[in-house]
Amino acid sequence: MSGKKVIFDTALRASVNLQSSKLPTELTKSSTALFSALSGVKATLPDLSYDYNALEPAISAQIMELHHTKHHQTYITNLNAAMEKMDSAMMNGDVSAVIALQGALKFNGGGHINHTLFWENLSPNSEYKEGGTLDKALKERFGSKDGFISELTATSLAIQGSGWGWLVYNPKTKMVDIASCPNQDPVEATTGLKPLLGIDMWEHAFYLDYKNVKPDYVKAIWDVINWDTVEARLEAAK
Amino acid sequence: MKLAIASLFIGLASAWSPANDASSSRREAISKTLAAGAALAYPLVSNAYSVPDLPYPYEALEPYIDTPTMKIHHDKHHATYVANINKAMEGKEEVPILDLMENALDAGPVRNNGGGHYNHAFFWSEMAPPDVAKKTKPSDALAKMIDASFGSMDEMKSQFEAAAAPGAVFGSGWVWVVLNNAGTKLEIVGTPNQDNPLMKGVKDEIKFPILGLDVWEHAYYLKYQNRRPEYVSNWWNVVNWDKVSENFAYVSEKKSGVPVEG
Numbered sequence: 001m002s003g004k005k006v007i008f009d010t011a012l013r014a015s016v017n018l019q020s021s022k023l024p025t026e027l028t029k030s031s032t033a034l035f036s037a038l039s040g041v042k043a044t045l046p047d048l049s050y051d052y053n054a055l056e057p058a059i060s061a062q063i064m065e066l067h068h069t070k071h072h073q074t075y076i077t078n079l080n081a082a083m084e085k086m087d088s089a090m091m092n093g094d095v096s097a098v099i100a101l102q103g104a105l106k107f108n109g110g111g112h113i114n115h116t117l118f119w120e121n122l123s124p125n126s127e128y129k130e131g132g133t134l135d136k137a138l139k140e141r142f143g144s145k146d147g148f149i150s151e152l153t154a155t156s157l158a159i160q161g162s163g164w165g166w167l168v169y170n171p172k173t174k175m176v177d178i179a180s181c182p183n184q185d186p187v188e189a190t191t192g193l194k195p196l197l198g199i200d201m202w203e204h205a206f207y208l209d210y211k212n213v214k215p216d217y218v219k220a221i222w223d224v225i226n227w228d229t230v231e232a233r234l235e236a237a238k
Numbered sequence: 239m240k241l242a243i244a245s246l247f248i249g250l251a252s253a254w255s256p257a258n259d260a261s262s263s264r265r266e267a268i269s270k271t272l273a274a275g276a277a278l279a280y281p282l283v284s285n286a287y288s289v290p291d292l293p294y295p296y297e298a299l300e301p302y303i304d305t306p307t308m309k310i311h312h313d314k315h316h317a318t319y320v321a322n323i324n325k326a327m328e329g330k331e332e333v334p335i336l337d338l339m340e341n342a343l344d345a346g347p348v349r350n351n352g353g354g355h356y357n358h359a360f361f362w363s364e365m366a367p368p369d370v371a372k373k374t375k376p377s378d379a380l381a382k383m384i385d386a387s388f389g390s391m392d393e394m395k396s397q398f399e400a401a402a403a404p405g406a407v408f409g410s411g412w413v414w415v416v417l418n419n420a421g422t423k424l425e426i427v428g429t430p431n432q433d434n435p436l437m438k439g440v441k442d443e444i445k446f447p448i449l450g451l452d453v454w455e456h457a458y459y460l461k462y463q464n465r466r467p468e469y470v471s472n473w474w475n476v477v478n479w480d481k482v483s484e485n486f487a488y489v490s491e492k493k494s495g496v497p498v499e500g
Contacts, residue, residue, distance in 0.1 A: 070464040078405060107408050160350045161431035161454075162409030183409035202409070203455035204464065212314040212456065 041083065043076045043112050045069075046119065054124040058220040060209050068119070071204055075111030075184070082108055110184035114164055114198060121197050121233075123226035134231040137176045148178075152199065153218050155180050162202045167230065168193035169237040176234065194237040197230045286332045287324055289317050290359050290499035298367040302472040304461040312362065315456055319354030319432070320500070326351060335359065336497045339436040340444065353432035357412060359498035361452055364485070366478035377483035379490075380448075387424040394426070395474060401428050402453050402470045410454040415482075416445035417489045424448070436495040446489035447496070449482050 048068060053061035082104040089097035128145065129135060135145065142148040148167070155178050156165030163182045170177050170193055179193055187195045199221060206217035292298075292312055297305040323335070326347035338352040366374065376384060376391070388394035394415070400406060402413040411430040418425055427435055427445065435445040451473060458469035485496045 066463055074404070074464065103408075104405065107405070160346075161411070203459060207455060207459045208463075211310050211460075212318070 042080050043083075045073050045076055046116055048119050050122075050124050055122060055224045058224045059122075059206075063204075063206070063208050066208075067115075067200075067205060072112070072115040075108045075115065078104065079108035079112050106186070106189075107184050110186040110189070113186045113189075114184055114200070117195055118198050118200055121226050121229050122221075122224050123229070124224065126223060126225050126227065128227045129231065132231055134227065134234050137234060141176050149222060151178050152197075153215075156199045156201050156218050157214055159201045165199040165201060166193075166195055167197040169196055169234055170194075171237070174238070194233070196233045196237070197225065286327055287320050287335055287355055288500050289313075289320050290362065292362050294365075294367055299365060299476045302368065302475045303365075303458075307456075307458065307460050310460075311452075311457060312358075316355070316358040319351045319358065322347060322351035323355050334497060335500065336436075336495050339434065339495060340438050342433075342437040343439045349437065350432050353434055353437065355500065356436075356495075356498060357432055357434055357450065357452070359500050360447065360450055360496065363498065364449060364478055364481050365476045366481075368475045371476050371478055374477075374479040374481075376479050377487070380479075380483045380486045383424055383486065394424075397426050398451075399467065399470050401426050402451060402466070404464075404466050407453050413451045413453060414445075414447045415449040416447050417486065418445055419443040419493075421490055421493060446494070448485040448489060449477065 045068070048064070051061075052064040052068070055064060082101055086098065086101050086105065088094075089101065138145055138148045142151060152165055152167055159165065159180050159182070161182065163180055163185075164187075166179045166181065166187050168177050168179045168187060168191075169175075172192075176196065177193070179187060179191060181187055181190060187193050187198075199218065201214070206214065210217040289312065292308070296308040296312070299308060323338075326345070327338075335352060335356045338348055339356055342349045342352055365371070375381075381391070384391055384394050388397060398413060398415065407413065407428045407430070409430060411428055412432075412434065413426065413428050414435055416425055416427055416435050417423075425445065427441060429435060429440055433440045434450070435441050435447055438444055451470065453466065453470070458466060462469040488494075488496050
């Protein structure tokens with residue numbers, strides 16, 4: 001940590017010195033901006049916009065609290081640790097160390113992204129708007145809302161091991177589609193598809209409530225989907 | 239068909255043998271005979287694999303692995319892999335599940351469900367109730383190999399726990415102590431999902447498990463929730479080192495995976 005501070009101080013001193021020279025102000029601004037961008041960027045656990053028990057009986061308060069305060073928090077803690085190491089590696093120009101950190105970044109960064117999206121696409125108030133942008137897109141691709149639900153359910157249940165089922169927007173075909181990713185792989189970063197709705201199929205997401213009966217979990221989660229958020233994401237993605 | 243009828247006659251006759259004097263055991267004998275006869279008459283290939291019985295009661299591994307987990311893990315999760323591998327192997331030649339492992343990567347259902355069946359059958363057999371387990375220890379040969387490969391048993395456990403830590407096995411998977419292909423040393427390897435080191439292509443070479451730990455969340459979540467490290471460090475209390483030593487002797491001699499029941 002202290003090693004990093006010395007570099008900062010050197011950089012700041014350098015930029016201050018640059019300021020006092022006759023070099024253009026853009027150059028001095030950009031050097032300080034570069035170094036401050038690498039520091040102090042820490043992920044934090046987002047608050048849920050509903051109580052832990054708000055999604056019952058689909059998902060219990062016990063699961064929500066564990067999932068949010070333990071699992072998601074752990075991804076954040078480990079992501080921040082990996083990003084700090086990344087900062088040092090980059091500042092030292094240590095390409096090997098940068099590459100070695102990729103696994104931890106994908107796993108913990110993906111975990112943070114995925115869970116943040118997940119909390120937002122769940123809600124105790126689950127109202128679906130007929131005829132809206134989302135409805136039209138689902139009908140275009142799946143024939144009906146039920147057709148979509150069927151397909152995402154099947155894809156999610158078919159995941160072997162840990163992973164996520166997604167409704168995505170494909171910017172190339174300009175249509176919505178279904179995708180699944182293993183472990184905590186983030187959809188957009190690994191496939192280019194834009195995430196609209198995610199279903200966490202890791203066992204920790206449902207085990208205390210449903211044990212091995214995954215189908216019951218996926219069936220129940222359709223009761224607590226935040227369709228407004230899904231539609232807003234689709235509109236933003238287009 | 240003839241075989242079925244013959245076995246029916248023999249079986250039914252045995253129901254009235256002097257040994258079966260209680261009427262309930264006669265009923266049992268008759269129903270078993272009819273079932274056996276039916277199985278022979280209609281060789282339903284879906285009976286190829288089965289979930290082996292646990293070598294101890296569900297509650298035997300308490301407090302380190304809880305009873306509800308043992309029940310659901312064995313009766314539901316393992317059973318599902320067996321049902322699915324039977325479906326996948328319908329109409330095909332019946333072979334021991336061990337024999338499916340080498341080429342498991344050729345077919346998704348065999349990799350996931352065949353792997354799942356083998357791994358769990360292997361898992362149940364290497365554990366024992368804590369009071370039994372604590373009287374077991376590695377054989378001289380195994381102890382020597384552990385020291386040569388890791389420095390000490392404690393060092394091996396340390397490395398194993400690191401490999402089983404939440405960040406190390408990224409999603410669902412297993413951690414194994416294996417004998418390398420050349421048979422010269424033990425290693426610790428992690429495999430994702432239901433892969434195991436016997437499957438060609440999973441590691442740089444086929445390796446032979448002597449000990450394995452399920453770190454899928456279903457293996458520990460009811461009791462430990464997210465506290466996987468606690469599950470892993472507690473698990474040593476139920477490891478049957480006599481069985482692990484047997485596994486080591488077997489793989490060292492045969493250069494093949496340990497056969498399992500079911």
